[in-house]
Amino acid sequence: MSTTEQRVAIVTGAARGIGAATAVRLAAEGRAVAVLDLDEGACKDTVEAITAAGGKAVAIGCDVSDGAQVEAAVERVAATLGAPTVLVNNAGVLRDNLLFKMSESDWDTVMNVHLRGAFLMAKACQKHMVDAQFGRIVNLSSSSALGNRGQANYSAAKAGLQGFTKTLAIELGKFGVTVNAVAPGFIATEMTAATAARVGMGFEDFQAAAATQIPVQRVGRPDDVANAIAFFAGDAAGFVSGQVLYVAGGPLS
Template identity: 70%
Template sequence: MTESLRRTAIVTGAARGIGAETARRLAEDGFAVAVLDLDEAATKPTVDTIVSAGGRALGVGADVSDADQVQAAVRRITDELGAPTVLVNNAGITRDNLLFKMPDSDWDAVIAVHLRGAFLMTKAVQKHMVDVNWGRVVNLSSTSALGNRGQANYAAAKAGMQGLTKTLAIELGKFGVTVNCVAPGFVQTEMTMATAERIGQDWDDFVAARVAQIPVGRGGLPGDIAHAVSFFVSEGAGFVSGQVLYVAGGPKA
């Protein structure tokens, strides 16, 4: 039995898209996986896929921006799957708008889910990692952290994820815990489809416009991001911490 088979991973925002693909990939790597999302019922397809392939998975509903719900979720995961020593902070939302049109509530919601959520989840899980002197935290940022029109809230949150990553890497390193960040570029998901719909652009045209700017000549897929996460949580990545990996098909956002 490999080390990963004795370990439990939590992936937030794992009902669909990048989170779901990451949960499936970590299950293939041998982890028991807690598939966490706001709506527990929505996690069922991801859980069923993992279980049908012979893995162990648990669907958990929680609002990552709510401290009490986070604590309850981590207790349940510990009881049912085992103490979590891998955490992927993927949960996120968009509320895009130009600054002068952006309601305060949309700023607050995006910061709460991304940044407060990552803070609360990591704070709740880190004790389990420290106890065994081993852990992996991967935070999801974005190329939008470098700035993106109409995304002041999202860009600020994703830039914040990078600062959080580097600080936690410094604080937790002596306990055998690495903390790294994956920053996707354009990835074809339900979230980016919603963006195309919001701005009134045909999906194929939307994709083509972005692919034209990507050196490798294609859009990203959730599996591309899951592969990067898989590396960061592996045994072999134990000397890699505090890093931001842009997975964007080229050197530019």
């Protein structure tokens, strides 16, 4: 068994979409995977997909914005699968609205899940990585970090994750820990389907309209993002840290 095969990964928000695709991909590469989501029962399909393919996974319910729940979840992972040395901070929510309609709760909820959640998860996992002198943290940003109408909260959170990524890369590099971010563009998931519903469009029409604005002329799939995350999580990316990779079908500035 190789070193990579012995490693344990945590993927947050892994019940569906990008998180589920990432958990399955990391398991296929030989890692034991903790599938985290707010509802432990919702993780069943992801865990079954992994175990059916011969992999090892465990479902864990966790509100990533709650420090006590995060500590308990990481301790459970360590006890069940082993010390986690790969962390993918994917958990996210949308509370879209124009600024004058956005409530304080809309702002706080998005900040708490995306930014506070990534902070708490990284803080709880880094001690295991430092002890192992190896770690991979991948944070999910977004093309919305560059600004997007109706997403002041989400855009600010995703931009904040880029600064968080670069700072952790500086702090943790000497311990063999790399920290990078993947910033998806339009990816066909339940979250983008919800956005289509919010603007009053059918999801197929919404995707078709989006594809016309993307150089490769299609929208992204969860596997497109999982592929990028898998690179950052692997041994081959040991000299790549503090980077933000846009997975958006074309150049973004």
